Amino acid sequence: MTTVNKASSLEPSVGELLARREKLLGKNTPLFYDSPLHLVRGEGVHLYDAEGNQYLDVYNNVPNVGHCHPKVVAALTNQASTLNIHTRYLHELILDYAENLTSSMSPPLSSVMYTCTGSEANDLALRIARQVTGSMGIICTDETYHGNTTAVDELATLFNNGQSRGEHVQSVPFPDTYRPSVTGSMEECCAHYLASIDAAIDDFENSGIGLAGVVVCPIFANEGVPVPPTGYLQGVADRVRQRGGIVIFDEVQSGFGRTGKMWGYQYAGVVPDIVTMGKPMGNGHPVAGVVSSSELVDRFREEVMYFNTFGGNPVSCAVAQAVLNVIEEEQLVANAKEVGAYLQQGLRKLQDQYEILGDIRGPGLFIGAELVCDRESKRPASQAAAKIVNMMKDRRVLISKIGRFDNILKIRPPIVFSKENSDQLLDVLDDVLSHIEREGYA
């Protein structure tokens, strides 16, 4: 996910920044690239460094409608200069946004609890599930990350060798159909992965911990956007509900149009009990939230005084509303679908050319390109992935990598990304892959 850098033979200004950073923010503070980027400006799909170089941003999913979108900045400025206050007073914007947000969702997803970050949203979702079920057990996948609070960090198997950190969390193998942990038909594969859900629930019941629910990203973003077997997610939801648990979809990455549908659960075809959201919701402004049924929210609020000082303030709601408006006005959900398909088609053409591109997959504008040393053994080409990401950066295109082997190129631009932008990405990737093939990789 990240690399950590030390000041060494870098140009003085970057070296100086690194030294100050280590002193002021601490060692091991996450930083991208072998030679880190010093960015000063953003506009649309482009970022600019201190020397004026333009980069094509194919990584950042927070500035979803484009860096510094003028309508979003205008809404921010307008409301910040009018009133910024907590939600214990009445304010129309808070309600208008909740109405517009939930109108894009399916019943019974109708009630909003505002937070500031996706981590807070996931933490709150865990609190709701545990409060209403009276049980503590949460199921997640074995290569995931849902945020940074104490409780949510217990799910962070991605940074913990596939193990969850707490006794109240059971991790199950994510539904990997590229490297399935069982041989056989898709139906058998699906049954295999679903059996681990049953086993986790059994464990919770047998140990007396009990089942609170499941938390998954409906597109398994941090797992490397695997294509799950047909019926897998519905099977998970059915099993968890049958045993009294709550189905939580973490849509911090899959929400707001990226998949070519407004919500990842629509793309996946399964309606959860709780949706959490964050990153792109305010295009960079810290606003996030939990949407669920009125019934769940009311049951939770009957027992628990939950208040979030900054959560859902009029400024955050004005910004989030502007983002929603831009998504609609610029038809960005359709754009994500169309450009995503175009880009994926281009990547498949490169796949014909380069052995290393083992698998191309993913919904809309969240594409994973899994790199392998050869397609037979599927040995992860992790070092090559790191090299490619850095070489792309040197050629002014920003992507990243992900997955348990850190070998999946993560292609996830702002969803205003165009076909022309895709062509540029494909050209540069082509160039980099040709170098990599010539030099060999591991």
Place this chain on the structure above:
Amino acid sequence: MTTVNKASSLEPSVGELLARREKLLGKNTPLFYDSPLHLVRGEGVHLYDAEGNQYLDVYNNVPNVGHCHPKVVAALTNQASTLNIHTRYLHELILDYAENLTSSMSPPLSSVMYTCTGSEANDLALRIARQVTGSMGIICTDETYHGNTTAVDELATLFNNGQSRGEHVQSVPFPDTYRPSVTGSMEECCAHYLASIDAAIDDFENSGIGLAGVVVCPIFANEGVPVPPTGYLQGVADRVRQRGGIVIFDEVQSGFGRTGKMWGYQYAGVVPDIVTMGKPMGNGHPVAGVVSSSELVDRFREEVMYFNTFGGNPVSCAVAQAVLNVIEEEQLVANAKEVGAYLQQGLRKLQDQYEILGDIRGPGLFIGAELVCDRESKRPASQAAAKIVNMMKDRRVLISKIGRFDNILKIRPPIVFSKENSDQLLDVLDDVLSHIEREGYA
């Protein structure tokens, strides 16, 4: 802290907003006042409702430098239209702000970890303390609140009848010298309260949980700003450190000048190992953080990948820097001290007149006025407190109440509050108290 309202005989527009609110945000979503306020604008120490009525804000500690301060809004607008991105790229503002922030603090408080909310900051502080000590036990007071995440909510004794919610948390009586839980001299009182710290540590050690640290607000804001016995906080810090624990001061309310010192720990005269901050840091913009020694941060980051997507982005840092600049330019720390003293003097004059004002106390512009039915028995005048808060609102002055008996008037304006503002508050309070005295109270 809050009251919950239902739509009833209110004016149509407020009634309509309440009905929509219940549907969209859920029942029991916290709301102020018997007849809630519909606010539309803020400027300096004033708020305005939908009908254009002006209110003097003596409650809100988030818009610390005044509602919608033009310099803060300008910094927000400027950076939001230039670049808003996470901290895994280099950016000067992130470092400049960390430098300026920590230069206002004492060694070894020199390293910043950015978050978005005070809750996240306290959650992270718990993670650091538990990670570096290898132990889980946290001590807090029995009438406190530090935030809303799962882990931090375990400390929320204020909403849980003085009991902490988790086995890893021990609550101790807060140092109440107005209603001390022991008779005797101040020295004996101090020894009594410190003994409960020893007992909590013993409990943690005996149970095998072990001591991670203590979390307190250095001015005990949520406890009702009691005046602790001399030497109490130093005694707490000494005891916790002697037994291997980390001293965490939650400065979400006491930080950024409110006490008449920049930091609550300076007011209290004790340097902690970790300071957490939030609310006023961005004057309403969601920015918060943890400051500690480089050593603690480095030890934590060696083991843990902590990343906060929105935390410390250039927009948040630009806003926070503007707040810091305004505090300095407008000499608001000195203002908080001077106006706080003036206001407290005025309240003491009212105390001569009104029996109900049992105790006036608090640092700078965080003043608690504890209401009692009579000064002999000190029976809490909780109903009167609720009545007074609502009557003040009807007279266009916003205050609130706090404390285990909900009988302490909370007087905590933006720190740009002037002597003229104080006079207005005192006049209105005088008027309300004269009504209350005539009508009787319980």
